[in-house]
Amino acid sequence: MLRAAVADGTRVLCATPHALGPTYDVARERAEIAVAALRVAAAEAGIDLDLRLGGEVWYRTDLDALARAGRLPTFSPPGSPPGRRYVLVEFPPTHVPPEASEVLFRLRLEGVTPVIAHPERNPSFWHKPADAVALRTQGALLQVTASALTGGFRDAARDCAKALARAGAIDLIASDCHHADRRPPGLASARKVLERWAGRAVAERATETVPAALLAGAAVPPPA
Numbered sequence: 245m246l247r248a249a250v251a252d253g254t255r256v257l258c259a260t261p262h263a264l265g266p267t268y269d270v271a272r273e274r275a276e277i278a279v280a281a282l283r284v285a286a287a288e289a290g291i292d293l294d295l296r297l298g299g300e301v302w303y304r305t306d307l308d309a310l311a312r313a314g315r316l317p318t319f320s321p322p323g324s325p326p327g328r329r330y331v332l333v334e335f336p337p338t339h340v341p342p343e344a345s346e347v348l349f350r351l352r353l354e355g356v357t358p359v360i361a362h363p364e365r366n367p368s369f370w371h372k373p374a375d376a377v378a379l380r381t382q383g384a385l386l387q388v389t390a391s392a393l394t395g396g397f398r399d400a401a402r403d404c405a406k407a408l409a410r411a412g413a414i415d416l417i418a419s420d421c422h423h424a425d426r427r428p429p430g431l432a433s434a435r436k437v438l439e440r441w442a443g444r445a446v447a448e449r450a451t452e453t454v455p456a457a458l459l460a461g462a463a464v465p466p467p468a
Contacts, residue, residue: 246282246291247422253255253429254419256385256447258296258459263317264301272317275299296442296459300332300361305347307333311354318356324461326355334361340368341374342346345382351382359385362420364392364405385415385454385464390434391427404417409441412467416449416458 249257259282261275262268279297283399286293296331299317301307310316319330331351335344339347348358363369363376363386380386386408392401393409408414431451439447449465457464 245429245446248288248424249279249419249421249425249429250291250293252301252432254293254429254431255415256294256459258298258319258455260298260408262334263299263301264304265334269300270299272299275317280297287346298332302336303333303335303344303347305339305341305343306345307356307358308350308354309329311330311351311356316356318459319359319455320461327357328461328463329356330359330458331356331383332361333358335363335366335368337365337410338367345379348379348384349382350446352364356378356384357385357464359387359416359420362389362392364388364401364408367400370400372435373404373411373413376404376408377411377413380413380415381417386413387416387418388414388450390417391420392433393437396427397421406426406441409438409446412442412446414446414450415441415464 258278261270263270275297283295290460297338298319301316315330320328331408360379369376376386388405392405417431417434420428420432421427435451436445439448453465
């Protein structure tokens, strides 16, 4: 998968193992060991790729308490100031809980910005993408899966992604790769689709400047 990512033009790849969920909860120490070993293996294989570690946190109503306890696996490096810490949050695949806006608001009060994972794949947003845009207006960021733009998921997901793009509401594109064949890494084709739908500046922001800001613990650049 790393070779495929590099061949597609990826220079930095951030692993986001599932965390703090009822089914999947990869311990941070285990994730750190695995990524360190992968860095060594990549270097020995001559794969020039900067590997980072984040996490994909299951949505739960105590996200603010977890933030206060320092338990959220953020994209940002340790010591990043409040307001410049970012965490990937995954809603249940069937719906968005009704209290989500309040929960994410409390999380932001703790200085952590939620990055909503694959909103285009959630049925709650299929007929009302404006609800995802509203969460973004309130301060969240939206991360869309690359293969949703290119038709790798159902039509409803692609239509929702297109609506978000047309609304200028896509902040990041992620490969969300799980397997070299079934969901491979690679962003180049998705970036071309986003550029066609929303313009070059939006596509560059979603694949270059916003991801860089998250990993650096820096301020997110304003929309193009």
